[in-house]
């Protein structure tokens with residue numbers, strides 16, 4: 001007997017009892033629909049969470065802190081404190097170039113760079129005629145020049161700095177940001193005068209945007225270190241050469257908007273020079289050239305962040321990464337999903353019982369037919385298969401119906417505000433978004449329910465499987481019917 | 491020549507509550523290939539039980555049943571299903587057509603079980619139905635046909651796969667005597683044409699008389715096993731055919747008298763049946 005004939009026979013038998021088949025199909029459809037919609041909520045929540053985390057910080061970046069200083073950073077982030085010491089001896093782990101090299105060699109690590117903030121160096125960056133405009137050196141940071149591109153920074157103009165490139169005697173290469181120019185103050189104005197400062201977005205009386213005092217991409221700038229001694233002032237100056245400018249990326253930090261970015265080797269040189277200039281006045285903080293306070297490690301994929309994070313902590317460092325937040329959020333979502341999923345699974349269980357009932361009834365009704373088929377030489381396996389196909393069909397049709405309905409539901413939920421607005425005035429969407437935020441859904445404007453294709457396929461397969469499993473017992477019963485008994489009586 | 495059907499000490503006992511009903515006791519029969527064999531006997535004597543054992547629809551309590559070289563009493567259900575599919579055909583008293591299928595689809599069932607493609611098997615089924623005088627009924631459902639027509643569909647279904655043996659339990663039991671004779675002659679003709687062994691249970695002596703072998707059962711035992719002489723059989727078949735032809739002629743005349751405008755609906759089939767009866771008598 002050909003499989004096609006079996007399928008045709010099953011389909012015909014199903015359509016013979018349309019009403020009952022429809023009822024059973026509805027049962028499966030409701031279950032499938034519930035499952036898809038519930039899972040789609042979970043996916044949407046996770047996506048919203050992910051988007052939110054990404055806006056908080058770079059999800060694939062780990063911040064590593066040197067010993068002695070514990071920073072709290074990011075919004076609501078916590079810092080995991082590693083306690084193990086390297087190699088088991090009591091020597092604390094040191095965050096230096098060798099250690100960064102070790103990080104870089106770890107699996108999944110794309111790049112790593114120290115992050116040095118130069119606020120401990122007493123110095124200024126000046127520009128304009130007579131060095132009228134001045135910015136504090138606190139706005140300068142130091143990184144590995146070669147690590148910038150792999151870390152995920154992007155060029156707005158110009159070029160990256162290189163470690164080997166020669167920029168001339170007493171010239172320090174620098175990269176700038178979109179708003180670096182706003183760091184400059186007009187030293188001719190008093191500290192109290194608002195004319196001394198310019199800030200991004202500031203407008204004049206006519207409402208025109210005000211440019212910063214200095215166009216960092218064009219004007220010459222000078223970096224000057226001073227010993228800070230009013231009686232016996234000593235200074236040393238370097239010319240700054242702007243190599244390029246980067247795009248701001250607040251996920252990596254606010255500093256990407258308005259810093260002067262220096263090469264770490266130049267920073268070290270400045271540290272040494274500052275120590276020479278200031279002598280005993282030099283602050284012990286920020287002048288230590290043998291270790292870093294903070295290092296950024298870039299990981300290839302979000303899923304590997306935890307592993308790398310752990311490895312770095314095992315070396316004895318404190319770290320901060322978004323994965324820690326991510327996991328807590330995912331756990332929350334998956335707990336919610338578990339509860340909703342149980343509900344959906346329960347309704348599918350009811351659907352399965354429904355199928356068993358329908359199939360058992362069908363077999364009672366068709367006892368005689370089964371008997372005839374057996375007497376005419378239909379193999380037992382084919383009879384079993386025929387009923388399994390029938391119950392599988394019920395599952396599949398239910399799955400398809402449920403998928404279509406759930407796609408509709410998902411569409412309606414995602415466009416509820418719009419639909420409400422079209423149907424009757426505005427402000428109708430408040431209810432559902434309130435409900436969603438109660439369920440742990442934060443984002444507004446993004447999707448409430450996300451149904452990826454794999455979810456639909458999975459639901460279809462699952463519904464069909466439910467149908468098949470529910471059909472096993474009735475089908476086995478069909479094969480056990482005595483042919484003789486079945487055909488004997490009218 | 492070795493018999494195609496043979497039993498050895500066949501015994502069937504039914505347990506009804508604490509009581510035991512011996513439905514068959516020590517039955518040894520054999521049927522030759524191509525024989526048209528009738529099983530007769532009183533009601534409750536065990537005819538159906540015997541037929542069911544022969545066809546492997548039920549397992550004997552003791553004894554063996556052979557069809558050809560195969561001991562079907564020792565086969566598993568799956569083996570039996572395959573064996574039936576390949577070698578056996580069945581005709582039932584209550585027709586047992588599948589109610590959801592048309593005449594042609596019903597006839598094509600055994601071919602479908604054999605794995606034949608739809609177009610091919612429906613073509614064969616239609617041919618078979620045509621030869622049964624049902625060309626105009628191929629797409630009718632069982633409920634849209636008379637008992638006689640349904641039984642002819644049933645016969646077509648049994649013959650369509652040209653099995654080695656066909657079993658029939660009172661195939662004419664629900665039909666009037668004229669239709670019974672038509673159906674019997676048709677079965678006789680078809681089994682002779684293709685050398686198909688035919689085993690039939692019947693209550694009607696006039697039908698049984700036409701058989702090549704008449705086995706009489708009484709209280710579960712073989713009372714007699716007769717093979718009438720050749721001329722006798724031919725004479726009886728001819729008599730049956732003549733009788734049928736006479737009835738049909740009478741009926742046709744009556745119909746013409748009563749309703750000159752319209753023709754009797756079964757007339758073409760009847761004419762065919764008459765010629766079939768002549769053929770079977772030879």
Ligand SMILES: Nc1ncnc2c1ncn2[C@@H]1O[C@H](COP(=O)(O)OP(=O)(O)OP(=O)(O)O)[C@@H](O)[C@H]1O
Nearest residue numbers: 504505506511513532533534535536537538539540
């Ligand atoms: N399934 C069964 N359970 C118990 N007893 C049975 C069963 N089938 C048949 N019998 C008994 O076996 C005996 C023979 O029955 P069987 O049906 O073979 O008779 P039959 O000759 O075919 O009768 P009929 O001409 O009325 O069809 C009867 O006494 C009947 O009661």
Ligand SMILES: [Mg+2]
Nearest residue numbers: 537538539659
């Ligand atoms: Mg009987």
